[in-house]
Amino acid sequence: MKNFVNNFYKNQALFYKIFLFIVTTVLIVYLLPKGGKFKYEITKGKPWQYENLYAPFDFAILKSDAEIVKEKLQINTNHIPYYTVNKNMVELVRSKVPEQLGKTFTDSILKRKRGQLSGFIDKTLDNIYEYGVLLEGKPADANKLVYLKRGNEAFEVNYDKLLLQDEIRPYLNVQIDKSNLSSLKPELLEFFYNIIKPNVTYDSGFTQKELDSKLSSISYTRGSIERGTIIISKGEIVEGETLDILTSLKSEYESQVWSDSSYNWILFGYSILVCLALLMLLLFIRRNRRDIFDNNVKVSFIFFNILLMVFLTTLVVKFEAKYLYIVPLCILPLTLKAFFDSRLGLFAHVITVLILGFVVPNSYEYMFLQIIAGIVTILTVSELYKRANLFISVGQITFIYILVYFAFTIIQEGNIQDLNSEMFLTFILGGLATLFVQPLIYIYEKLFGLVSDMSLLELSDTNSKLLKELAEKAPGTFHHSLNVANLAEAAANEIGANAMLARVGALYHDIGKMENSTYFSENQTSSVNSHDELSPAESAEVIINHVIHGIEIARKNNLPDRVIDFIRTHHGTSLVYFFYMKEKEMNDKVSTLDFRYPGPIPFSKETAILMMCDSVEAASKSLKEPTTAKIDDFVERIINKQMDEAQFLNANITFKEIQLIKKILKQKLKNIFHLRVEYPE
Known part of the structure; x- marks a missing residue:
């Protein structure tokens, strides 16, 4: 027991590194996606470099995001809204007719024209409430259909069949002028204004419920591929329908529900790859920077930064993958260069990018872009304590991001019309986020007791x-x-x-x-x-x-x-x-x-x-x-x-x-x- 304690004490730095290595590996593997990894790289517009590919199982062809958006837009455009008719309102209006007649017309007029007035009023109210009077305004398209709900029944009518409150006066003017009661027009207008009430209201809850039902019933697939069907031949260009089928196969493969045995094998595979990546980093540090390797605080600092970048990237990918490049990955080589040297900064950056290849979509494009950006970061950023240098370097990094994305789009699409302007904004935001490296370095100095060139400048x-x-x-x-x-x-x-x-x-x-x-x-x-x-x-x-x-x-x-x-x-x-x-x-x-x-x-x-x-x-x-x-x-x-x-x-x-x-x-x-x-x- 005493020998064990003595050995442990003598080799405590080594045991700490082993513990740090294991903990970092476990945390990274925990953050990685646990589905199977599709073994083929799909590159739009490029020839298929592998052997003929046959469907390994039955699967459905997924619709593209553009197709889904188009269908949803069409459903929203064509969706018929629901309006509820209050049947009691018409009865209430008619019950007020006798009382309002006595208030509006003199006794002499009622004696002479009561029958004529009653007939005109009944007919006019029937016409007004045939479809109803709207409380809300109508859309620009008056010919659009709506559903009118009366109790449990609903029927279609055109919007223009419904009357708005501000349309009642013109309607009454026309009807009174066509009748023999035009001499009583002021009294009749006053009469109708006092009794007519809206009886049709927009049923937003039921309308939204029906819309949600239609949207939820959208099929995200179109057709299917049977097992054994040839999907693509060697040398065939990856485009069009073939690209959609390959993308569907990849999605199906990676989203399969794996058995416990398969899941454990996947974890084991990820663990081996992450261990190898981190081990290469440790061996590099041990061979080239022995002073850093012997300092557990510095090794912990390097591993912490790698883990932080993996965590941030995984978080963004799970939230919305299109914002992936907002994560300022170039902060990693910048930080390590500020505290150590360029070689270590670039090597750690490459190792991190290799690990992130398991997390991100379009991994080849992502890895190529980030490695090039990391090299540019190392080559261009000198004397980080000079603020102008950092701004210039961030501008160069952002330009490289945009340039590489532009080149990949041309390769994949064959034109520049399909360039996504949102991606340019993402690259700019990622570049601006890289400026956070200066306050981050100050925080690291306080947390880990390290010193950067900015602190040296103060000293x-x-x-x-x-x-x-x-x-x-x-x-x-x-x-x-x-x-x-x-x-x-x-x-x-x-x-x-x-x-x-x-x-x-x-x-x-x-x-x-x-x-x-x-x-x-x-x-x-x-x-x-x-x-x-x-x-x-x-x-x-x-x-x-x-x-x-x-x-x-x-x-x-x-x-x-x-x-x-x-x-x-x-x-x-x-x-x-x-x-x-x-x-x-x-x-x-x-x-x-x-x-x-x-x-x-x-x-x-x-x-x-x-x-x-x-x-x-x-x-x-x-x-x-x-x-x-x-x-x-x-x-x-x-x-x-x-x-x-x-x-x-x-x-x-x-x-x-x-x-x-x-x-x-x-x-x-x-x-x-x-x-x-x-x-x-």
Whole structure:
């Protein structure tokens, strides 16, 4: 048991990676669609590249989306609305006739023309209420049919048979003028206005119910294919009816209800493929970026971003697949490039796109487009901390999306009339969503404790609190750090390293000298040397401790670990040579361990650059009457000594790159000392 605990403790980083690998695989497989995957790629307008395809089972031919939309539109257009007739309203109107006659007409008129009036009123009311009086307005098409419901019965009539309230006056005018009662027109109009009420209302509930019933009865298929029927022959162009049949077969195949056994096999297959994809990513990181592989937080960060993109894409596909390209997938390579490097960003992007191929429709088109967009992202986005660069790159990415979609449409349709304008809007929205990468990087920095070039840009400000304190307490060291920063930035640019990181590391590498600033020659302003009162061993201890003090100050001020690495490594395991030789004069048996920096040695190109630049800049102060030859020999001697001491063994820096750095340092020092080229006499 004890051995198991010890082994677990020793290998806990490895066990964590295995756990992370399994959890990520399970979550991705859970998000993937669980139906069978159609094994043929269907490309409209291209020849069928496979063998003759026969129907593996009976299936129906699905109608296209355009056909379904057309049918629904036709049903909506031809649907007859329902109106309800209130039979009681007519009886109520007629019951008010005697009373209203007495109120409207004088007794003398009623005595002379009661019978004539009653006959005209009855006939007119019969005509008005033959179909009914509408409460609502009628549509523009007066000849359209409607259903009138009287109780449980319904019959068709034209809209123009129904009267609106504002049509009653013209109708009454005509009827009164044609009768012998035109002299009583004002009284008759008043009479009818007081008794006529609408008795027909639009039955929206029943109308919608009937419409829904018709829409739900739409058949989504047209015809069927029997098992064994040949669907397409090898070399035949995929188009027209054949394309519809292939699409129907694919849909039927992927929507089949699988047995428990088949379902488990599908899960097993997905698990193998996802495991392989993630394993390739881990092996790539282990081989090319061992520092990232050994850092569980960074590995977790990479896996989290991949999982996030799979989740967002799956969510959008389940909601509405046509909005697929709104998901800003290029945020993934952008983010990984900001924190790590371009190669890792592109490799992780390709792995993610391969996994998403199981999720999205038209997987080949999607994968081609996203991989090209990812490559463009990696190639175009440089110095992400510059806002203009990000906007330009987002514009280029959006243009690539549109261009590739345009090309695929031409290939598939053979014309540009079928271009979908909504897709262009989707690409633009996806491009705008990519701009969210900047606040996202800030969030990631806080959550995962990582540092990006944008944070480095903030740290490079010499007006920051810590650098101002360094300038006040150790002005000579501050000036030295500025010179080293300029040299390191130039050297990093020359070999393609992270120039911003090298510059920031150089600015902060000597902050530990604030503790005992007068013990360092660049801060001594008088002839009094603080080391005169100390033994060589004590002096060496003070010098060496500036690294420890620097780490403590950096952690107190929350500097990122990537910057603290420069403080730890800028002297590597080199010897405090001056005081060592001074002690050796007094004691031949002196140990070098007491005069050697604790390390570690540089483990990146940037930290190696700082070691070279720091040593060269500091030692250059001792040059008297510098010449081109002296500077060349001086730089060669210092850096070669560091190489002989194996200070760059872990730095992943090549001999060629070191030679380029030497060249840059020689040029910069000649500029500093204002040397001209020495011409032969």
